[in-house]
Amino acid sequence: MAVNTRPRSARTSVADPALRRLGFLLVRRRRLVLALALVGFVVAAVLAAGVVPRLSLSRFEAPGSESDRAQAELVERFGTGSPDMIFLVTAKSGTVDDPAVAAAGRELTARIGREEGVAEAASYWTRDRPATLRSGDGRHALVLVRIPGDADHVRAGVLPGLVPKVTVGDDLLQVRAGGGEEVFREAVPLARQDFVRAELVIFPLAFVLLWFYQRRVVAAVVPILAGVFAMVVGLALLGGALLFAEISTFALNLTLAMGLGLGIDYCLFVIQRFREETRRGAERASAVAGAVEHAGRTVLFSGVTVATSLVVLLALPFDFLRSFAYAGVAVVIGGLVAAVLVLPAVLATAGGAMVRKREEAERVAGFWHALALRVMRRPLLSGGAAMVMLLVLASPFLGLRFGVADDRILPPEASSRQTQDVIRRSFPAEETDAIQVISKSTAVGDISRYAASLSRLPGVAQVDSAAGSFAAGGRVGDGDPARFAGRGAWVSVVPSAEALADDPVRVVEAVRSVEPPFEALVGGYPAELADYRSSVVDRLPLVLALMLGMTFLVLFLMTRSVVIPIKATLMNVLSLGVMFGALVWIFQDGNLSSLLGFTPTGTLDASIPILMLCVAYGLSMDYEVFLLSRIKEEYDRTGDTERAVATGLQRSAPLITAAGGILALTFAAYATAQVSFVQMLGVGMAIAVLVDATVIRAVLVPSLMRLAGPLNWWPAGRASTSGR
Template sequence: MNVLITERPPVREEAGPPLRRLGFLLVRRRRAVLGLALALAVVAGVLAAGAVPRMSLSRFEAPGSESDRAQAELVERFGTGSADMIFLVTARWGTVDDPEVAAAGQELAARVARHEGVAEVETYWSRGRPATMRSGDGEHALILVRIPGDADHVRATVLPGLVPASTRGGELLQVRAGGGEEVFRATVPLARQDFVRAELVIFPLAFALLWLYLRRAMAALVPILAGVFAMAVALALLRIPLLFVDVSTFALNLTLAMGLGLGIDYCLFVISRFREEVRAGRDRAAAVAGAVEHAGRTVLFSGITVAASLAVLFALPFDFLRSFAFAGIAVVVGGLVAAVVVLPAVLATIGGALLPRRAASVRGAEFWHGLAVRVMRRPLLYGGLATALLLVLAAPFLGLRLGTADDRILPPDAAPRQTQEIIRQSFPAEETDAVRIVSSGPTGQDVTGYASELSRVPGVAQVDSAAGVFAGGRRVGDGDVSRFAGGEGAWLSVVPSARALAGDPVRFVDAVRAVQPPFEVLIGGYPAELADYRASVVDRLPLLLGLMLGVTFLVLLLMTRSVILPIKATILNVLSLGVMFGALVWVYQEGNLSGLLGFTPTGTLDPSIPILMLCVAYGLSMDYEVFLLSRIREEYDRTGDTEEAVASGLRNGAPLITAAGGILALTFVAYATASVSFVQMLGVGMAVVVLVDATVIRAVLVPSLMRLAGPLNWWPRGRVTTSAR
């Protein structure tokens, strides 16, 4: 049967909650609102286009850490430091020790040293031909390059000219580029391509799924346009923090991933409530006002919860992670404006085009109502089984091993990864990842003893120092001793074996730091930088979790006017997060499904992306929790019956939650096709948590726990009677 709406309904100013009055105001001023929204979209688009080039590249580093200070001391007092990139030189015939090949290699090094931005070049030949810089078969040798400056300067200014000019090779040499800076320089465009390719799949897929659920083309199109609007507004808002701080380019990826999802979710809430108000017999103006009053309140609290979950990243002293807080909050603002301000004006103007052509079937709604009733009849059985299932899925998380990202986040055909693979397989030690120890104390015998002790540490290939080269506790050569001493002290280079770094580089750094120095030292180098970064992140995890749980608890307390419901919501969301981390460990740490997804497992997880996912997933989980609890609270205030409120809340809310969760999960699944494993991890993990949250958590655990809690659910305020409209 067709649903009829008066084309020009009378607009009434009615007393009531502020959001209801806002709804009537948006109906009355709909043309002005739509005009302003169009102007805002144009301005936001222009500002957004200008925001992207201003975003910065980032490094995994801990400012002020011991390794950071060690690097500064090396540069300031000795004019040296860790290599930023590597050129892998391969002899086309013979070995790298042949005179012609050696001469060609030294000539290449001289060209690299003359390139603008390069501060230091070390080669196998200039360093006295150490075994650590030569492959076992003699076919390869290393040229190490130090390029001072931040990531933007190194990756965007120096390397784009240096790498092509230096890797042309010749008749004698083949030259490949690698090293940390080159790896992450290649990561950014690949990740951006992954997101763009995924978005091209997501838009038509989301439209098709929305059409299947809403059964009107216009109703399916509006949420997608709202998501685009949210993304444009978010990128425009990022121009504000860009005036004062660095914002990582990866914040653009989060904006794309979250913008569409939140835009669709929030608009679905409002459109569904608008349809419900129309079915109840209200005219268009009253239906819009009712949608803003009820769904708008839910969307506002949901947005606050998501923004608060991401805002806790400001507590971490890392620009890379703080960038996601800026992006997430900006996306929420864009989504709220689209759903609570712009969409009601659209509904007031063309609301009829968003209504179903015939009365919707109630079979799906009755399924959820019946399920809730069955669960509440035997809450311990259903709740226990659901909890056991989630705990089993979360169990792999107990085997979590934190590590650091390396070239294996790139696809196998990426040139920097291929370079690193050759180095990993062909070289006996990791000269490029040496631990560098800076001393301001005396030289001579003290350095000799310390270097000897360091060379006994398991995993140390050799120690280079002003007292010579040490291995296995004894002096094995002179080396280039002049570079390790100065008027103000000395420094040592502890070269790890390839096996040591392939195992647990953080443990290796801890073992080096455990050797008692005879004088004050600072320990740095790339492995120490990674160890300090990981330690800084992990040490702040309790603070991060405490802030996230505390802030979201307060938001839910204000929304539900209950103490028990926020506690329950927190427990359930922690369960869903456990499932997500269990999936990450099972897939990306242990390597299950690696063949299907096309990534290389390393046996560990870098903490940065999981921490981001923790905040995003917690916020999105609360998104559905807020919506369902608002429906249940509304029913309880109307009836005073907890069981009926829960059953009615699921009947009215679960179909929408399932549809929204399914659409959001499928959009995240699109990122599982990415070539960069970080992007894959984000897509797979977020899809898992959304699906679990929208099904097992909301359909089984929520009704079972609320049935067990009974009247305590509403403590301390209990039922709040609402006046009839």
């Protein structure tokens, strides 16, 4: 076996005397620390309870974009805007054109317009009966409602009172609510129900897994309590972020899932080191100090790595994604406090209950040690086979198509989803998703010719303007000229239902490609989604550069090596590729949709994959830090790279596998969620964690480190390495 050696004088310890002193201090002041932790937990719980109601209902908007400015111009100069709400009106007998039904429809429209918070209401019966607001069979018609204000005002302030009043119906009409605001209003309580149901499964299963790994009840309970501590502290810290930022309510799920997972991970690492120190004969105080000195340092580096991976989301100008940066940093802080400050005091007080009465001697050569040696004997074969397997699993990623989220994120039984299903199935177009083209000034040209040109575009069902309504290049009616009165001109381009289902962004691009007779802004819901998606994708290189650069720096500071951070980055990219391959294969292409109970749309919304990219990358680096810290410690002690890898894997792989299994379980529990966003996050993260904690760490790390040899430790170790 090839051996890498380095002179004893050149060895550098990874120990941290300051952390060792901290460990002894926590032992001496353990009662005070535990008392402060208990008081802090109670205070944090009170603060956390007040945070949840203050979380926001964010929209997919790109502030300052063309569509954002178009909407502002439409409201300011024309007193109108995109509808926020749809009411689907069904005639209980006959058609919506029957005189009695039409009269009831007009009265319903007027009544909705008088409701508090409603700025504008229009319907099939008040807009000269356009075909776009009537179903093909004549049984259904639409009422469009505009409700000004932010998402919190609309979804939490207006809709809870408006929807029950309107959907009561009468002898002639049945009324159902739909539209984007209603869809996401329904999604929030469902996501919270998903969390409660998942946690009811996670806690008992986590306890069982921890008991099998630790074989001590106290050692199984303490990490779970640490996870709860991290969750509560993380939520409380979000209260501070709410003073200067909006936090999406969907960040709650990430806070609770990551808080539990990281709290358990970090505590397991410290407890294992405490047990190792105890096996070597250290007294309890020294064992605690040793655990803080070595494991505490690793946990701190790991926490910084995870937080760094998430904080790059602040580079995106979207409150929805920024929310997860604040949530991620908050739970990392909670987990670090639990593992590095509170747990040592617990170990000093009750550490004996976490050590087996007949603690087995430390096994230097075991399964993982033998596996590492087998891999390193044939590194090209072992590493190459693992890499080929991962690339095959990642290959569906090549077919990734970004799209936009719609009502199909909800389960089929959700009322707004059912409303949208009827509209998608029965209406030739979706008026609520009209694209608006607004003149920037009062000078306008030939509106009639421009509207006719727009109506000839593929995917456009109708164009409405002050000059009339147009379809397929011809004028089909007078429309509602009063609707377009104001300073300047604007036209409404109504896409067909098929075009919206296929690719609404393509319709927006086609509209923007037609030369208008005036300097124009293009807005409307499809344009907002197009601008949002474009802004997210355009900033993706910046996010990736920041994430890779900052985590590279953290790993360099820990290992003093340039090669190891590069290698770690490449391996994490592989695990991310597998995760994205699974997302495309399952959620985009629809495989396993019947088993998981979601409706595939053929695309993935850009926001969730980018969020998962940052979370998964951080957690992958988390396990990389755990493993590298043990390898580096052994290398500093012996100067033998292969021995360091084998011993480091033997000492850390059981922990990484157990911690990875528990964290994967935490995320996998969300596979039963009712909201597909939450399902996607749970399934994707579970796959990424499992792949990273097994194939990546057990096969690729040993094979690549064996191939790199002395270069692993360049520049710090190369000059002082001799022999083989």
